[in-house]
Amino acid sequence: MMSRRLFTTSTRSLQQQTPLKIKNSRIAASVILTRAPQITRDATPFEMAYFDYKEKQERAAASVFPQEFYFKKGTLAERRWKEQVEARNAAMNDPSLSLTDAVDQTRASEDADGAAAAAAPVVQADRITKADKENDIKKLDRALQQNLYLIVKQQNKWQFPQTDMQASEYLHEAAERHLKEACGPDMDVWFVGRQPITHYKESPSRKEDTEGLKVFFMKARIYAGQVKPSKDVSDFAWLTKKELVDYLPSEYYNSIKDSLSDL
Template sequence: MRRSLTALVQPLAGARGFSTSSEKVVASVLFERLPVVIPKIDPVVYAFQEFSFRWKQQYRRKYPDEFLDLSKSRGKGDYQIDYVPAPRITEADKTNDRKSLQRALDRRLYLVLYGNFHGAPSGKPVWHFPEKVYDSEETLRKCAESALKSVIGDLSNTYFVGNAPMGHMAIQQTENVPEPYKRFFFKSQVIDTNKFNIGKCEDFVWVTKDELLEFFPEQAEFFKKMIIS
């Protein structure tokens, strides 16, 4: 019995760790910048908070005006700083600069590239994510890391979320796709920077989820479910 098990295991030893199929596998990276500021409160939530505050005010304990006059009780040398928050709308928002990470500060942004990629019809440049065909990497995540590194040059300001892909899609063979393949998506996040030197592409943009769906109309329903923002 031991020999038969060994005979079954040995043929898999030289194969890919996660698949024995000859079908091509592509690792894609959903590279995102998390929100920088807290999103605005929904009008319905704001209205409820306002009502709740006013409701509590009618039952709160009332104190003498002398007790609440803090200006007279302020010690010598005390001072007050007028805090002015930074604007939520940046110059990049005003000019719709999609190459800047300094826009849509209350939303997640995703990197989309324009150029050639595996599976593009007739080798024509199209919009796509950073990706690479799995070849000899130790794991599929290593392949995804290599794909992102080839675009931004350095991974020191990135963080890959987990070792497993967040989703996958099977691309069927068609007139424009010469051979079927599977695309696995990994999530990576921007850490401690607001600028990357993007290379190995003809163009690139940083877009919100809603804007991203415009680039992939045929896969819009898939990305709606996979991307949580």
């Protein structure tokens, strides 16, 4: 009975180490791991013009604000309000001026004069990080307005994390296993479904080769943590879709580019 159990266990382990091949092609599982945008992107000139147009329409249709009820005569608050009203009225009569810019300029002049010293200044966070300025492609706090994608360098070749699928595995199991083996267990990762989102087919590179390769890509998102590469990974990078063109082989990139977001 014991020998039968050992035989069953050894047979199962051999099956797990057998790469899956279908029609003379090795089947590989890969992971497109994404860090989502962290901040809203900058508005385009058309979007800014449209928002300003809608804001002016709403102001023109709004009822008169009872300033006597809210501001005591002769106070600093009343003077600041009147200056903002004058700036808004000037912007309403000039299509080239925006209401937001008009109010911002008024507040900036008040701060310069020291008139608004009693009010706490509003400090806007920088949308360009230190990693952006240093072009540190290993940091996740860069390109905050766009998606970042993880690629790794294995066997002197850049690609998404990829491994041969074993005969006893499902695609998502192989992808999850390899991501932990190659990039470490310290990332909080969520796999979006169990179906591949795209694939890449590679024909034999030489005439004497009879074995091709089919890579199926699983989609995943990272929420926390960072890559801790194994000895099989010589380098890694977090890149935008535009930056991937400079690292990935053209045929490889063209097969998956439509599955990547431009943001």
